[in-house]
Amino acid sequence: MRLLLDDMRGASQPHSLLSLIANGSNRLSEIAGRLGKPATSLTRPLANLIELGYIKRDHPFGENPRSTKKTIYRLKDPFLLFWYRVVLPNHSLLEQDLIDAVYAESQNNFKAQTAEIWEEMARKSTAHLNIANIRWKPGQRWWGNGRDGKNMEIDIIAESLNNAFLLFGEVKWEExxxxxxxxxxxxxxxxxxPKQTDKKIIMAVWCKNNKINKIKNEEYWIISPEDVLSRLK
Known part of the structure; x- marks a missing residue:
């Protein structure tokens, strides 16, 4: 709260915005609805939080960031995300030193956050990994309606630096x-x-299981946590 007071005129509204975004209200319409305010009144506060590095603005792969309406807001820092998801909702219990109880009740949140951060790290890693002997741009998520008209998501899509290849990836965090x-x-x-292309497709899976680390063939590549961490250090 002190940081928010130092960086912005008041702490109440940015605090509410951060809490809502951390707990799943990622679209402007959802945030505005939860706060009971017009969406136009939140444009500047959200821009300030982006400028200060508290949140980031995501859009699907292939969309123009300036004109797309498919925008979601996410907290940028994993520790801040943890605080708003786990610490703040259990603040009174933690003050009573019921740490073990909070830990036990928060296991699902821990697992979900770990998987979410792993997915974000996987997208960042594409620009640092030499997958199929090709250099790639940073990966992005894609969401929208598929060719069959149904909603779908793809964890990672990245273009090669020479624009001749497209990387499609699935990210898993399971035993x-x-x-x-x-x-x-x-x-x-x-x-x-829906955005069909004549570029050559490369497939990859980012997963936790080290036993299948370094598996590569002509069809797909496997990326482990060790691969990612060694490149992002």
């Missing part, structure tokens, strides 16, 4: 990932992707 099933799902998503 054992079924690679065959994951690749099958990814292939269906690629076929259903």
């Amino acid at each position: 054992k990932t079924n690679i065959k099933s994951t690749i099958s799902k990814l292939k269906k998503s690629i076929v259903n992707f």
Whole structure:
């Protein structure tokens, strides 16, 4: 709260914005609805939070960031996200030193946040990894209606630096990932992707299971946490 008071005119509104975004209200209309305010009144406060590095503005791969209406807001810092999701809702319990109880009740939040941060790290890593002997731009998420008209999401899409290739990726954070099933799902998503292209497609899976680390073939590549961390250090 002191940081918000130092950086902005008041702490109440930015504090509310950060809390709502951290807990799943990611679109401007959702945030405005929860606060009971017109969306136009939040444009400047959100811009300030972006400028200060508290939040970021995401858009789907291939969309113009200046004109797209498909925008979501996300907290930029994992520690701040943890604070708003876990610490703040349990503040009174933590003050009573009920740390173990809060920890036990927050396991689902811990797992969800870990998976979310892993996915974000996977997208960042594309620009640092040499996948299929190709250099890539930073990855982005894509969401929208597929060619079949149904809503779908793709965890990672990235263009190669020479614009000749497209990388499609699936990100998993689980003890054992079924690679065959994951690749099958990814292939269906690629076929259903509405922005069809003549660029050559490369597929990759970012997953936790070290036993399948370094598996590569002509069809897909496997990326482990060690691969990602070694490139992002």
